Amino acid sequence: MTTLNLFNAATFYANTAYLSLGLTPTDVLSNSTGSNQLLKVNNLLMTNYSSSYVFANVSVSRSSTLYPIVGNMTIPPGATIVALGKDTPIPRQEGDALQCYANTAASVNLTAGYEFMG
Numbered sequence: 001m002t003t004l005n006l007f008n009a010a011t012f013y014a015n016t017a018y019l020s021l022g023l024t025p026t027d028v029l030s031n032s033t034g035s036n037q038l039l040k041v042n043n044l045l046m047t048n049y050s051s052s053y054v055f056a057n058v059s060v061s062r063s064s065t066l067y068p069i070v071g072n073m074t075i076p077p078g079a080t081i082v083a084l085g086k087d088t089p090i091p092r093q094e095g096d097a098l099q100c101y102a103n104t105a106a107s108v109n110l111t112a113g114y115e116f117m118g
Helices: none
Strands: 012-020 026-030 038-048 054-062 065-075 080-084 090-092 097-102 108-117
Touching: 012 026, 026 038, 026 108, 038 054, 038 065, 038 097, 054 080, 054 108, 065 080, 090 097, 097 108
Parallel strands: none
Antiparallel strands: 012 108, 026 097, 038 080, 038 090, 038 108, 054 065, 054 097
16 A cells, blocks of 8 residues: 655546446445555435435444444435535545445436546
């Protein structure tokens, strides 16, 4: 795992990822080992489109260990919650993955805005 020197970064690009959450932790965004890039997660939105309350979780996976960021966040029916905002970005190093899951399959859609720098 290399810490990237952003002063020497040659490329910057932004993108958005979308995922319907399942019952097990699933990679939403990953920064592969040896990429020589920094992945910065700018925001995470979670939308509950079911008619009941659901609970969602967000973790960073590093070396097969999960580090919780958001644990059992309650999302009311029909609501959208900002799990991470632009004011609390999370930089991810090489080999890290952002994983999410919910207690009810196919009830929560996740939208993640992110940037790669390298």
